Amino acid sequence: MSVILLILPDFLLIALGWLLLHRFKFDRLFFAQAEKLVYFVLFPALLFHSITRAPMALGSTTVLLAATVGVMLGGIALAWLGRLAVRPDPAAHAATAQCAFRFNSYLALSLAAGLGWADAQATMAVILGFAVPISNVGAVHALASRNGGRALGEMARNPFILATLAALAFNFLQAPIPHVAEVALGRLGSCAIALGLLCVGATLSLEGGRRHAPLMAWMIAAKLVLLPVWTLALTGMLGLSARESTVLLLFSAVPTSSAAHVLAARMGGDGRLVAVTMSLGTLLSAITLPIWLGIAG
Numbered sequence: 001m002s003v004i005l006l007i008l009p010d011f012l013l014i015a016l017g018w019l020l021l022h023r024f025k026f027d028r029l030f031f032a033q034a035e036k037l038v039y040f041v042l043f044p045a046l047l048f049h050s051i052t053r054a055p056m057a058l059g060s061t062t063v064l065l066a067a068t069v070g071v072m073l074g075g076i077a078l079a080w081l082g083r084l085a086v087r088p089d090p091a092a093h094a095a096t097a098q099c100a101f102r103f104n105s106y107l108a109l110s111l112a113a114g115l116g117w118a119d120a121q122a123t124m125a126v127i128l129g130f131a132v133p134i135s136n137v138g139a140v141h142a143l144a145s146r147n148g149g150r151a152l153g154e155m156a157r158n159p160f161i162l163a164t165l166a167a168l169a170f171n172f173l174q175a176p177i178p179h180v181a182e183v184a185l186g187r188l189g190s191c192a193i194a195l196g197l198l199c200v201g202a203t204l205s206l207e208g209g210r211r212h213a214p215l216m217a218w219m220i221a222a223k224l225v226l227l228p229v230w231t232l233a234l235t236g237m238l239g240l241s242a243r244e245s246t247v248l249l250l251f252s253a254v255p256t257s258s259a260a261h262v263l264a265a266r267m268g269g270d271g272r273l274v275a276v277t278m279s280l281g282t283l284l285s286a287i288t289l290p291i292w293l294g295i296a297g
Helices: 003-022 028-053 058-085 090-100 105-114 120-156 159-173 179-203 210-238 242-253 260-266 271-296
Strands: none
Touching: 003 028, 003 105, 003 179, 003 271, 028 105, 028 120, 028 159, 028 179, 058 090, 058 120, 058 210, 058 242, 090 120, 090 210, 090 260, 090 271, 105 120, 105 179, 105 242, 120 159, 120 242, 120 260, 179 271, 210 242, 210 271, 242 271, 260 271
């Protein structure tokens, strides 16, 4: 399958989300509630269903975990190197640092499913589950390290983490899942990606942030270019299989999560600056993702 055809459906859904809000006048509250539904119900169901359906070996999963941690730490390091590279305003850097390593889970899992391998989506689901707590710690620490205790409590209740841990336990223990429950989870999960991508489109904004252009350029380049380069080197060093390497590269190359600006605003950061950085990265990833998929292919 052409890499353009692989990513095009997802970007069409993102564009539709933007049109529904800005041209067809859907209420912002609708998208806020839809995103809440995806976050707490639909996407955890998709993670659990994907992981439990694919057989996994503990040894290979451990290597995948190590690689995921390496990718996330590389992204965090790139974010902080931005302070040396462009010497930005410290407050602006604290808000946008997360744009160098946070990831759009909906796009990542959708693209993994499009690769056409039986276990690609399950592999991506495991990566996402491992990466969520690291990304949350990195983002919160950049904004306000004094809130670390609260952040740890929130991560302990994070639905992505809980769904991943539960699914891994069921998978390794080979615990049976009732057919009715499996079908229900599958149907919930099938709604998650489309609705999640529509919500991503509704959050896109290009207003503001011009005076921080060098900082935004660094964070976008770190996420879409430098982090995938680091991932290629890391997968080679750790000896991941070709398919695992491809999925991990795809994970590293997806743009920043649309939730990044929400976190920045809630913690007193410049939410609008983060929204612009995230939006530009999402648009530019339509160019960079085919390149990385072509390299991996």
